[in-house]
Amino acid sequence: MKLWSSFLKEMKIAFRGFYIYIEFFIGILLLVILLTVVPENFSSTSEEYLYFDLPKEVKENYIEGIKEVDLDSKIEKVKVEIGDEEVNADLLETEGKEIYILNNEEEIKDIAEKEQKFGAVVNLKDDKLHYKYYIQGYEKEKLKNLYLIGHIEDSDILQESIEGQDVRALSINEEKLTDRENLIPTFLTFNGSLMGLFIIAAYVFLDKKEGVIKAYAVTASSVWQYLLSKAMVLLLVSIITSLIIVIPVMGLGPNYLLMILFLIATGLFSSSLGLLVAGFYDNIMQAFASIYLILIVLILPAISNMIPSWNPVWIKVFPTYHMIEAFKELILENGDTSYILLATGGFLIVSIILFALTNKKYKSTLSV
Incomplete structure (x- = not known):
């Protein structure tokens, strides 16, 4: 019950600020870009x-x-x-x-x-x-x-000579996405995960400035409840804005139940990472370089998604590569469910580890 009341309190605080509206604005903006700027298929003429x-x-x-x-x-x-x-x-x-x-x-x-x-x-x-x-x-x-x-x-x-060349199909009857649909996984990764990382860090720095975090040292509330309630706010917003992007373009085709589960897993991952980074700095200006560097590194797989000819093996090390690939499978009508579940489980495990490290870091900060 303490976690739920903490979550409701964080929701009220979030809607009084402007960071949460940035998330909604970005989600709507990405949808507008998909529907008005990006053609169904780019012309190859x-x-x-x-x-x-x-x-x-x-x-x-x-x-x-x-x-x-x-x-x-x-x-x-x-x-x-x-x-x-x-x-x-x-x-x-x-x-x-x-x-x-x-x-x-x-x-x-x-x-x-x-x-x-x-x-x-x-x-x-x-x-x-x-x-x-x-x-x-x-x-x-x-x-x-x-x-x-x-x-x-x-x-x-x-x-x-051309007609005599041996051409072999790497895949047969493969379901393909249109150029517009192929951008959705990248947009979902950016909107839900990368933006969430930045915004949750901004929330923590705001609380640090107002002394909210230090107040937990003299209250009965647990630090992990405070951290998780922050993450839950971002999760809810991420799910809503992601559905805003997907439904108008894909209709009822995707498996939305699996998508929500995956959004929860990836949202926890990005939130935990954002909270952990924020724990090492006192304000957003000090952390800006680190957050910016992390975002640049994590967005690299998006380049591989938009330029298929550039797909080095090492790019698969980045977690966002598997986010994009899983989102691709999610918006396909016959996507690879086993890959989605494996990716969901992987992100949940990593999220738990990151969250445990984050909780430990914030506890040590409060005890200083």
């Missing part, structure tokens, strides 16, 4: 800018070849911005590519220099098509070699 320095008949044949794979077999007249100017151009759209045909080589140079776009000039040399590329200079050697090979080898030979 690339842009190419070409100028044909060719005889009229050759140019028409070349364009006809492009029109065969064009989505509507039509040329669209458009305006293209180059610096502060607009120039006329013809647009052909193929699957995954927008091809802009410009009027002269000078415009190709300008589009490459001023807009950092890919440009090429096609002309005839010794009765063969010759390609001059305008690139940025930071392209890898492999890409440059690919441009060269594409025009040295016969296209039929290249096509035969």
Whole structure:
């Protein structure tokens, strides 16, 4: 009962301050970003800018070849911005590519220099098509070699080579998330865990400033009840704001019971870590560098989530990596329940250890 009354008291105090409203604001802001800024799937369409320095008949044949794979077999007249100017151009759209045909080589140079776009000039040399590329200079050697090979080898030979490559699927019938849905695990990790770490530390420093913690030395209340009641406030807010983010995007698909259990486990972990860090400092300015460093380190797995090609083995050491992976499984309709339960149990065990260390630290502080 003492814990419950302490929790209710902390809730009242929290709603009188402004830190708790930051949590709600961040949750709503992340939802707005997902629904209004992030598309369902990011476009993978690339842009190419070409100028044909060719005889009229050759140019028409070349364009006809492009029109065969064009989505509507039509040329669209458009305006293209180059610096502060607009120039006329013809647009052909193929699957995954927008091809802009410009009027002269000078415009190709300008589009490459001023807009950092890919440009090429096609002309005839010794009765063969010759390609001059305008690139940025930071392209890898492999890409440059690919441009060269594409025009040295016969296209039929290249096509035969591509079709002859052995392609093996690493997974079959795998359920995939849209680009919008794929951001949810990162947002949940940031909103529930990383923000909770900072905010609970801020609450403790506020109490230290007002002498609340020292008052526990002369009361019958236990330190662990005070610490746990703080964590419970953050847990409740974290669950509410996480559901605010997930439900409008995912509907009723995810397993919300497992999600709440996992949010409790990860919330206890981040709260205990925040409380432990706060125990070594007197105010938030002293602790700022440490908290900032911890947040930077813990957010690294989010980069791996957004850039799948960068996924080193050592990144799996970070707890937030497993938070993101578990949240992914949670929002999938047929997610890996065993992984979720294992991650939940792991975070609960680590949370208990951190909380015990935190309780010991605060007790020693009060006895000094």
